[in-house]
Amino acid sequence: xxxxxxxxxxxxxxxxxxxxxxxxxxxxxxxxxxxxxxxxxxxxxxxxxxxxxxxxxxxxxxxxxxxxxxxxxxxxxxxxxxxxxxxxxxxxxxxxxxxxxxxxxxxxxxxxxxxxxxxxxxxxxxxxxxxxxxxxxxxxxxxxxxxxxxxxxxxxxxxxxxxxxxxxxxxxxxxxxxxxxxxxxxxxxxxxxxxxxxxxxxxxxxxxxxxxxxxxxxxxxxxxxxxxxxxxxxxxxxxxxxxxxxxxxxxxxx
Amino acid sequence: xxxxxxxxxxxxxxxxxxxxxxxxxxxxxxxxxxxxxxxxxxxxxxxxxxxxxxxxxxxxxxxxxxxxxxxxxxxxxxxxxxxxxxxxxxxxxxxxxxxxxxxxxxxxxxxxxxxxxxxxxxxxxxxxxxxxxxxxxxxxxxxxxxxxxxxxxxxxxxxxxxxxxxxxxxxxxxxxxxxxxxxxxxxxxxxxxxxxxxxxxxxxxxxxxxxxxxxxxxxxxxxxxxxxxxxxxxxxxxxxxxxxxxxxxxxxxxxxxxxxxxxxxxxxxxxxxxxxxxxxxxxxxxxxxxxxxxxxxxxxxxxxxxxxxxxxxxxxxxxxxxxxxxxxxxxxxxxxxxxxxxxxxxxxxxxxxxxxxxxxxxxxxxxxxxxxxxxxxxxxx
Numbered sequence: 001x002x003x004x005x006x007x008x009x010x011x012x013x014x015x016x017x018x019x020x021x022x023x024x025x026x027x028x029x030x031x032x033x034x035x036x037x038x039x040x041x042x043x044x045x046x047x048x049x050x051x052x053x054x055x056x057x058x059x060x061x062x063x064x065x066x067x068x069x070x071x072x073x074x075x076x077x078x079x080x081x082x083x084x085x086x087x088x089x090x091x092x093x094x095x096x097x098x099x100x101x102x103x104x105x106x107x108x109x110x111x112x113x114x115x116x117x118x119x120x121x122x123x124x125x126x127x128x129x130x131x132x133x134x135x136x137x138x139x140x141x142x143x144x145x146x147x148x149x150x151x152x153x154x155x156x157x158x159x160x161x162x163x164x165x166x167x168x169x170x171x172x173x174x175x176x177x178x179x180x181x182x183x184x185x186x187x188x189x190x191x192x193x194x195x196x197x198x199x200x201x202x203x204x205x206x207x208x209x210x211x212x213x214x215x216x217x218x219x220x221x222x223x224x225x226x227x228x229x230x231x232x233x234x235x236x237x238x239x240x241x242x243x244x245x246x247x248x249x250x251x252x253x254x
Numbered sequence: 255x256x257x258x259x260x261x262x263x264x265x266x267x268x269x270x271x272x273x274x275x276x277x278x279x280x281x282x283x284x285x286x287x288x289x290x291x292x293x294x295x296x297x298x299x300x301x302x303x304x305x306x307x308x309x310x311x312x313x314x315x316x317x318x319x320x321x322x323x324x325x326x327x328x329x330x331x332x333x334x335x336x337x338x339x340x341x342x343x344x345x346x347x348x349x350x351x352x353x354x355x356x357x358x359x360x361x362x363x364x365x366x367x368x369x370x371x372x373x374x375x376x377x378x379x380x381x382x383x384x385x386x387x388x389x390x391x392x393x394x395x396x397x398x399x400x401x402x403x404x405x406x407x408x409x410x411x412x413x414x415x416x417x418x419x420x421x422x423x424x425x426x427x428x429x430x431x432x433x434x435x436x437x438x439x440x441x442x443x444x445x446x447x448x449x450x451x452x453x454x455x456x457x458x459x460x461x462x463x464x465x466x467x468x469x470x471x472x473x474x475x476x477x478x479x480x481x482x483x484x485x486x487x488x489x490x491x492x493x494x495x496x497x498x499x500x501x502x503x504x505x506x507x508x509x510x511x512x513x514x515x516x517x518x519x520x521x522x523x524x525x526x527x528x529x530x531x532x533x534x535x536x537x538x539x540x541x542x543x544x545x546x547x548x549x550x551x552x553x554x555x556x557x558x559x560x561x562x563x564x565x566x567x568x569x570x571x572x573x574x575x576x577x578x579x580x581x582x583x584x585x586x587x588x589x590x591x592x593x594x595x596x597x598x599x600x601x602x603x604x605x606x607x608x609x610x611x612x613x614x615x616x617x618x619x620x621x622x623x624x625x626x627x628x629x630x631x632x633x634x635x
Contacts, residue, residue: 094600110288119294120287123326126358139600158287158321182357189354190321 004029004161004193005050010059012045019045022220023059025212032187032194034204034211034227038242041216043197044088047165050195051085052076063161081109084154084192088165090146092138098149099125099134105156124152128182144175151179155186162186164196168203176200180207201245205231213239264318266292268327270299276309277340279331282316287323295330300338310335310342314351325354336360392592398514399522399588406519412511413519421524425486429532432485433478437536440473441465441543449551458552462562465544470567474536475575476623479582482529483615487590490521491611494594495604503595513595522587529583530576537575574635578626585622586615 005027012019020042027033035043048054050061052068061068063079071079092101102121106112112120125131128148133141141149147167154162167183168176180203187194198204204211204227213223213230215238223230223239231243264284271278277300285292312328314320328351332342344352372380406413448464494517497503506513545559590611597607 095602112287115294116287116292119292119326119330120322122362123322123329123358126329126362127354129357129359131359132363137600139598139603155322185353185357189325189350189357191350 002029003027004064005033005195006060006062006065007050008060008062010046010049010061011057012042012049012054013057018057018219020214020219020221023212023214025221025224027193027195028210029193030187030191031209032183032196032207034208035195035197035214036199036204036211036227036230036242037214038199038216041214042219043199043214044165046214047163047195047197051083051163052080081157082159082161084157084159084162086147086150086154086162086164086167088169089143090138090150092146092149092153094138097135097137098130098141098152101138101149102153102156105153109157120156124155125149127155127186128152144171147171148179148182151182155190158190160190160192162192162194164194164198166198166200167196168198168200173202176203179203183207201227201243213242266323266327268293268295271313276311277335278311278313279328280313280316281324281327282318284318285320285324285327287321287326292323292327295327295334297334297337300334300340308340310340312344312346314347320351322354325351325358328355329358333361392588395514395518395592396588398512399519402512402515402519403523406515413515417516417520418523421520422528424489425482425524426528426531429482429485429528430535433481433532433536434539436477436481437469437474437540438543440477441469441540441545442547444468444473444540445544445547446551449548453552458548459554459558459562461544461548461552462554462559463566465548466541466563466566467571469540469544470537470571470575472575472623472627474540475533475579475582476619478529478532478536478579479586479619480616482525482532482583483586483590483619484612486525487586487615488608488612490587490590491594491597492604492608494591495597495607498595498597499599499601499604518588518591521591522584525583525587526580527583529579533575533579537572570635574626574630578623581622581626582619585618589614589618 003026007023007025010023011021012023023046025033035046037043045054049056050068055069063082066079068076068079092098093104096104099121102124103117106117106120110117121134122131125134128151130145130148130152133145133149138146138149147170151167164183168179171179183194183196184207186192196204196208208227210226211224211230212221214220215222222236223234225234227243230239234240234243266281266283266285268279268281271280310332312331314324317324328347332355335342344355347355402413444465445461448461449458452458452460452464494503497517503513503517506516541563545556545563548554548559549556593607593611593614597603
């Protein structure tokens with residue numbers, strides 16, 4: 001299958017402080033790609049550089065062959081309209097109702113009339129099971145609901161590439177499993193390509209087709225492959241420990 | 255229904271095929287929500303089938319490309335079919351469409367009924383109760399702050415000195431420039447107004463007394479308090495309501511750290527400490543502003559102006575303004591903290607709290623000033 005997103009030798013840094021380097025990977029169309037690693041290893045930072053919030057220090061990042069960071073800001077915004085992003089805590093705009101949150105991108109970037117927008121908002125909230133909460137404000141709904149509403153908003157412009165930052169963090173196992181089903185269904189239904197940052201193992205094993213494992217100590221990716229492959233076949237002790245939920249070898253020895 | 259368009263025509267098109275025992279919705283064209291106008295499905299299309307327990311089927315073979323626009327349409331059709339008592343079969347749909355359809359509920363629940371508007375009497379009643387409760391809460395808070403303040407004075411409180419220091423620096427030295435500029439201009443404006451009137455009576459020298467008394471009794475205290483309400487009161491309210499949103503206040507409560515000692519006391523104390531000094535500073539600057547204008551506009555000697563100012567008011571006037579500014583400081587600190595604590599948890603609530611703190615601060619300062627004026631008049635200061 002063809003490559004949609006391609007990352008080559010990316011170095012991420014905040015000023016002089018390097019977060020991650022030598023990141024290289026490709027994401028195939030219609031696949032679910034997982035960015036894994038322990039806390040603080042730079043997973044979310046990598047995601048930020050892929051959605052235009054943080055310019056990488058060096059390296060190349062292409063979307064369908066187009067260099068993402070080489071073009072102008074306006075060009076990047078155009079490319080971003082192909083993206084749907086689900087932020088860690090939903091990031092709903094708190095002064096708008098759930099429905100208005102989903103409607104706003106359509107009002108800003110499409111020619112649709114009010115009635116058509118309302119139908120599409122209902123549909124997208126229907127996908128994530130949030131239709132009854134359409135007229136509520138973000139402060140009136142729970143964290144899990146905020147996340148689902150955030151997902152509906154990410155789908156607002158029918159993006160073909162979706163980015164999820166810790167979609168199941170803070171959710172109970174049942175809600176989290178439902179969210180996994182939802183992600184799979186959306187991928188199969190819409191044919192979307194999905195990049196997911198997570199350390200929720202059960203969900204990664206279920207949904208991700210391929211992935212990359214970032215290491216905080218060496219500041220480099222230390223393994224490539226699908227989560228299930230990494231669990232069963234990876235030789236690296238740290239990856240093995242992470243994927244099998246055992247403690248690190250070093251930690252075990254006194 | 256119009257005939258099926260040619261396959262290469264891109265507009266989204268649908269038609270109903272009535273068969274015995276089933277209805278087929280035949281879809282064709284491009285069904286992209288963003289580029290094409292997705293038609294609406296008329297709700298009465300299944301009218302003639304009502305009561306007939308048939309099956310609804312879909313034929314999407316002639317659809318060229320689609321996105322959620324098509325799904326929105328199919329969803330509308332299935333809902334209309336359910337209302338008409340038809341059984342919907344999604345078997346003919348391609349797997350991607352079917353997966354998306356499976357996510358959707360088969361009805362849209364009617365929106366929750368809007369709560370009826372409360373009656374006038376109810377509004378007045380609940381408003382009064384809320385007002386009384388608010389007075390109680392603020393009083394309670396005041397008592398607690400005073401109690402904790404006394405405990406801190408004897409060394410048994412748990413306020414962090416560094417918080418008080420930070421707040422005091424922020425409410426004092428950092429405010430010198432703006433307080434100075436405003437008071438200088440107010441003094442100058444008073445002198446302008448006074449000079450233009452008093453000159454007519456050849457009483458130009460009384461400009462000094464006018465500026466001096468107005469500044470010391472009213473202007474320096476009130477202007478400084480208004481600036482501090484906008485500058486520091488708004489900041490306190492925003493800070494505390496942001497902490498509310500981050501669950502920081504909840505964390506303090508769970509640890510049993512009294513919010514009144516930890517958060518409110520340093521804020522109130524710092525304003526109460528700095529306000530009288532800012533007042534004195536404002537007095538000096540204000541009179542200097544008057545001096546500049548008076549000596550430039552009228553033929554007054556600097557020494558003469560100085561003497562006229564000194565002899566215009568006594569220590570009592572100073573004391574009056576000094577006490578007033580202490581009350582203003584405590585009032586602004588307490589109300590802005592209370593408003594911050596009461597705020598909601600969203601981003602817009604922070605803005606509302608900051609605005610409210612500024613408005614309540616300014617209006618309250620002027621109200622208190624009016625009360626002081628009445629009392630002073632009765633007592634004869």
